[in-house]
Structure formats: structure tokens, C-alpha cells
Amino acid sequence: MIRAVLDTNVLVSAFISRHGPSRHIFKAWRKGEFELTTSAPLLRELNRVLHRRHVQEKYHLREADILAYLGLLRIRGTLVAIPALVPRICSDPSDDRLLACAVIAQASYLVTGDKDVLLLDRVGPAQIVTPRAFADQVLGGWQPTLPGIQ
Numbered sequence: 001m002i003r004a005v006l007d008t009n010v011l012v013s014a015f016i017s018r019h020g021p022s023r024h025i026f027k028a029w030r031k032g033e034f035e036l037t038t039s040a041p042l043l044r045e046l047n048r049v050l051h052r053r054h055v056q057e058k059y060h061l062r063e064a065d066i067l068a069y070l071g072l073l074r075i076r077g078t079l080v081a082i083p084a085l086v087p088r089i090c091s092d093p094s095d096d097r098l099l100a101c102a103v104i105a106q107a108s109y110l111v112t113g114d115k116d117v118l119l120l121d122r123v124g125p126a127q128i129v130t131p132r133a134f135a136d137q138v139l140g141g142w143q144p145t146l147p148g149i150q
Contacts, residue, residue, distance in 0.1 A: 002034040002138060003078075005102045007112035008045045008094075010131050015050065015069055016059045021131040024142045025111065029076075033139060036077045037105035041097045043073060080105045090116055102126040109134055 006014075006025065013022035029036045049055060050066045082100050090096050095117050102110040103124035110126040111134045112118060120128055135142035 002109065003037050003105055003107045004034050004109040004111055004134065004138075005037050005042075005098065005105060005107045005126065007098055007110070007114060007117070008042060008049055009113045010111050011046050011073070012049055012055075013113070013131070015066075016055075016061070019144065021135040021142045024135050024139065025131055028135075028139045036073070037080055037101065037107055038073060038077045039080050039082045039097070039101045039104075041082055041094075042101060043070060043079075045094055045097075046070065046073070078105070089120075092116070099123045109138065 006022075010022045010025065013020055014026035017023055028034060047066075047070055050061060050069075055061065080101060082097055082104065087100070088096060089099055095114065098110065098112070098117065099120075101107075103126070106124070107126040110117070110123060110128045111131055112128060113130060118128055118130065122128060129137065132142065
């Protein structure tokens with residue numbers, strides 16, 4: 001089975017947008033089409049982002065929904081342990097933890113919208129791709145939908 005690490009920006013997008021490629025990826029994971037691998041530091045970062053006041057206000061996020069989402073990722077995702085110190089590759093230390101997760105997990109893909117991370121193209125065995133590319137290359141495509149149209 002394909003193993004993928006999803007960056008925080010992809011998981012946030014999947015949570016707040018019902019119709020984009022990130023949401024399509026999330027639904028595919030829920031159907032068992034690939035294995036989602038993550039780590040405690042990545043989940044903590046996701047928790048911090050979803051709890052930012054401006055994010056909660058803009059997207060009308062409810063605490064119960066955030067907790068359920070994080071719980072689902074913890075329970076159904078595959079968690080790998082990331083060492084406290086990881087090699088410095090990117091200017092953002094959270095990106096280094098993301099890269100370490102992909103390497104430790106021996107992931108096939110690292111899915112991100114972060115332009116700095118995308119410049120790397122590959123880390124260990126993982127090809128670094130955008131959500132759209134992952135949906136097209138791995139999940140057989142994605143077509144945009146309008147809200148309310150299935």
C-alpha cells in the first residue's frame with residue numbers, strides 16, 4: 001500500500017474546504033486507498049494552527065470538530081516517532097520535522113503546498129508533490145466541484 005505524509009497545510013485545507021484536492025485526498029485515505037503517516041510533532045502543529053483565533057473565526061470551527069479530526073488522525077493514521085533533533089535542511093524547523101517524518105516512515109509521497117519544501121522534489125524515498133499532483137498521479141484524478149454539487 002502507498003504510504004504518504006500529509007503536511008499540515010494539506011490537513012488544514014482538507015478540514016476547512018469541502019471541495020478541493022486536499023479534501024479529496026482525505027476522503028481517499030478514509031476509504032483506505034493509501035496509508036497516512038504522521039507524527040506527534042505534526043499533529044501538535046495541526047492542533048496549533050486549527051486553534052488560531054483568526055482561523056477559528058474565519059472558518060467557524062467548533063472545538064468538538066477539531067478534537068474529532070485530530071483524534072481520527074491519531075487513531076487511524078500511522079504515527080512514527082521523530083527524534084527531538086533532526087537534521088537542519090529547511091529554514092523552517094517544522095519543515096525539517098516534516099521531512100524527517102517522511103524519511104522515518106519510508107513514505108512514497110510527501111504531500112505539501114509549501115513552495116520551499118516542493119523545491120526539494122524528493123526526500124529519502126518520498127517524492128514531494130502538491131495535493132493536486134497526488135490526487136492526479138496516485139488517486140486517479142480529481143475534478144473540482146461546486147459547493148452543493150456532487
